[in-house]
Amino acid sequence: MVMQTYFRQQAIGAQKRVRTRCALIDSAIDVFSEKGFEEASISEIALLAGLANGTFYNHFRDKEELVAASAQAIALEIAKQLDARIADLDSGLSRIIVATYAFLRFALRHKSWGAVLVEQFQRLPASGAGVMEYLRGDIQRAVAQRRLEVVVDDFLLEQLAALMIASLRRQLADGFQQPQLLRTCEYVLRVLGLTPKQARRELAGVAAHPLLVEDVVAV
Amino acid sequence: MVMQTYFRQQAIGAQKRVRTRCALIDSAIDVFSEKGFEEASISEIALLAGLANGTFYNHFRDKEELVAASAQAIALEIAKQLDARIADLDSGLSRIIVATYAFLRFALRHKSWGAVLVEQFQRLPASGAGVMEYLRGDIQRAVAQRRLEVVVDDFLLEQLAALMIASLRRQLADGFQQPQLLRTCEYVLRVLGLTPKQARRELAGVAAHPLLVEDVVAV
DNA sequence: ATCATATTTGTATTTACTCTCATTTTTTGA
DNA sequence: TCAAAAAATGAGAGTAAATACAAATATGAT
Secondary structure: OOOOEEEEEHOOOOHHHHHHHHHHHHOOOHHHHHHOOOOOOOOHHHHHHHOOOOHHHHHOOHHHHHHHHHHHHHHHHHHHHHHHHOOOOOOHHHHHHHHHHHHHHHHHHHHHHHHHHHHHHHOOOOHHHHHHHHHHHHHHHHHHHHOOOOOOOOHHHHHHHHHHHHHHHHHHOOOHHHHHHHHHHHHHHHHHHOOOHHHHHHHHOOOOOHHOOOOOOOO | OOOOOOHHHHHHOOHHHHHHHHHHHHHHHHHHHHHHOOOOHHHHHHHHOOOHHHHHHOOOHHHHHHHHHHHHHHHHHHHHHHHHOOOOOHHHHHHHHHHHHHHHHHHHOOOOHHHHHHHHHOOOOOHHHHHOOOHHHHHHHHHHHOOOOOOOOHHHHHHHHHHHHHHHHHHHHOOOOOHHHHHHHHHHHHHOOOOOHHHHHHHHOOOOHHHHHHOOOOO
């Protein structure tokens, strides 16, 4: 696989410091997702980024800081893309479903991104739950719309994140399988307090959304 | 904290090979739970076990193999203890609840054990889900008793394991909090297809079980 | 275009660990 | 008790992280 250069390209025109940082992140995403965190060596990452070993330490204290920065960059990017695409949805419940589905779908299409998210979640679940911060707003919206009755706290978000990350990890290993992705969406809704029937109905209700239709969703 | 010697003591009288192996596992549980997997060094583990560095390699190929063996030893031990104590319960649903609660409660009382389970689950979720293999039987029992309608597959068990491990991890960090533990039990039941009301009712139904009463359960 | 500043380079050094293996010690069972 | 087998030892080779730093280079504001 050829090196990804997504963040590099985003940074064209920016300060040198930012550009180099992005080069390291691009390189790290590649090496982490290919070898895993522990096997990835700093010198290899620097080399692949076209930089000398010492340069790494101008930007990050250690590997942990780099994987955290990579995961955050990825999460921000995904969130940005999702936000725009579900702006048309008013129902909190629908937003939860579509965002959850699309988030996982996206991370499965861009496997190296997904791998880094999984890596960082395992390392620091609290920060990982932050990756799903967008869910908080949509859940609260659904509560305000009287479609859910639930207290939104960090523990709840962590439990939901655990479901999603476990699903992601499994499918990164086995390949995308829509039924599993839909099951995870259902489980999320059930944990949020919907009955299985309601969850199924809500899911069917958004099956026609463009972000789901790409896959020809069969609920 | 003084070193735990649980498995060592189990192995008194056994072959030398087994005794040394258990000494390494005891030591590993201590070091892993105190420093985490990455910071733990093989030489430190060997030293704490009263062994020379090289001895480690007579028993395990690397740290991964050791943490896997430790987690398995722990899981077997917990399963053994739980099995005996829920033998009186006939209802599959009740067994699911009590076992889930007691499993987490146990891992929270013996923090170093809990930490190793979390570590291994993060490393290899599939094997981690094996830790919860006991759940499979109880779920199938509940299905046979017509209290659940669900297909039991590996994916389902992994999703449930993810909920439990996330809860465990959070409480290892923050300390035992019964409300969170009970919430995780409820979420497990909901994922299994119970409505929130049913889940709540089932939970109340077993609140009097000895394994839960230790904590004076307030549902 | 210039130059003060910021960044990168790459080597050298320290530190810490993993893993190997020839040798020594301990165990086991007859 | 004894000898063969099993296990333990610990020094050493090899690897990589982390840090330092003086010299070289690139940058961007003016």
